[in-house]
Amino acid sequence: MAVLDAIRSRPGTTHPRLVQQLGLGRTVVSQRVARLEAAGLVAQDGLAPSSGGRSPRRLRLRRNAGLVAGVDIGATGMTVGLADLSGSVLAASREAVDVADGPDVVLGRVERLVEDLLARLPAPPPLWGIGVGVPGPVEFATSRPVAPPIMPGWDGYPVRERLAGRFAAPVWVDNDVNVLALGEVRANPAAAEAGDLLYVKIGTGIGAGLVSGGRVHRGVNGCAGDIGHVAVAEAGAVSCRCGNVGCLEAVAGGAALAREARRLAERGGSPALAEALAARGGLTAADVTAAAERGDPAARALLARAGRLVGGTLATLVSFYNPGLVVLGGGVVHAGDQVLAAVRESVYRRSLPLATRMLRIELSALGEAAGLTGAVHLVLDSVFEAERLARWLPWGSPAGHPDVACGPAPGPA
Structure with a gap:
């Protein structure tokens, strides 16, 4: 509903502003606002300054009418949080987790964390929905992972059905980079x-989220943007966890950095990495970035190579898609400047000049908070979508109605 969207996006708006913004008649706006107020979704918020005559009423979403849960599951950790209907996070917990332990273990922890967070809030309102991001391909219509390379045991797992059964709320699941x-x-x-x-994550894996006109583009089945398994010439015959060879992720992802770091350490090519290997018996991408920050030339070269390889693939996407902004996220990128600089150099050098004329390439402004924020808005965008809103509005809220999440996806977002 356009009126509700306008009130959500501009808290404190008024009837006259809605009429002007939406091009609707005063009577239509008044009727729709009255319906939203009767449903408990919109409330008055004082008076706005008068421009002549009676001061108009300010309107706002009743953000405390419900809660949404966001779940950001990564390869080695996850964040679970609760937010109000404006998207403001009220409480959150983060803990280490191995996604390879399987859905029963990981989702069991998710369920307990959601329950713990609910218990912390005094008289919590109903749970309107749950949004989940996972590090693998997801068929968005069914919310089921499909052959995820780093998620053994998750293929086809009914994540939506399990969480909806536990919390009696609609559930949406998506690939973590889309989130x-x-x-x-x-x-x-x-x-x-x-x-x-384009949002590009360079961490344990590599992936891209495509946003067009402010809406996530998922493609027909939900796997748009899976650039980690694009073949790159520099990868040669290096095996990837997806079962193919020559994938970008196999030579530029976090696991590839850890593999090359160990080789350098064992061959005496990096004293800093050799020291870390001796201390812990293994190396991770975080060790590479830590060594690079200490000025280790070999570690810096590894990160720069990864950035060049990712940048080469991105250059093709930039010329094809012509975005105005490329956002880089993930642990590998945020650990230092080498990757960002190398990505920028490759993209600007190899993309079409017109495609880069207005292009900005920046680090994520949200950092690690982007996953939880996205999972929360995955729910909010879905429950307030016009078709779904019309379905649950007669009930007062989507809480207790898991089927609100089922059915055809409401367009590209």
Whole structure:
């Protein structure tokens, strides 16, 4: 409903502003506002300054009418949080987790964390929905992971059905990079202004989220943007966890950095990495970035190579898609400047001049918070979508109605 969307996006708006913004008649706006007030979704918020005559009433979403849960599951950790209907996070917990332990273990922890967070809030309102991001391909219509390379035991797992059964609320599940992209565009003003952007995560894996006109583009089945498994010439015959060879992720992702770091350490090519290997018996991408920050030339070269490889693939996407903004996130990127600089150099050198004329390439403004933010807005965008809103509005809220999440996806977002 356009009136509700306008009130959500501009808290404190008034009847006259709604009429002007939406091009609707005063009577239509008044009727729709009255319906939203009767449903408990909109409330008055004082008076706005008068421009002549009676001062108009300010309107706002009743953000405390319900809660939404956001779940950001990564390869080695997860964040679970509760937010109000404006998207403001009220409480959150983060803990280490191994996604390879399987859905029963990981989702069991998710369920307990959601329950713990609910118990912390005095008289919590109903849970309106749950949004989940996972580090693998997801068929968005069914919310089921499909052959995720780093998620053994998750293929086809009914994540929606399990959580909906536990909490009696609608559930949406998406690939983690789509969730990150959504978080960025909903909470980063620069991303919202750009409208057309690419969010690229370089961490344990590599992926991209495509945003067009402010809405996430998922493709027919939900796997748009899976650039980590694009073949790159530099990868040669290096095996990837997806079962193929020559994938970008196999030579530029976090696991590839850890593999190359160990080789350097064992061959005496990096004293800093050799020291870390001796101390812990293994190396991770975080060790590479830590060594690079200490000035280790070999570690810096590893990160720069990864950035060049990712940048080469991105250059093709930039020429093809012509975004106004590329946002880089993930642990590998945020640990130092080498990757960002190398990505920028490759993209600007190899993309079409017209495609880069207005292009900005920046680090994520939200950092690690993007995943939880995106998971929360995955729910809010879905429950307030016009078709779904019309379905649950007669009940007063989507709480207790898990089927609100089922059915055809409401367009590209």
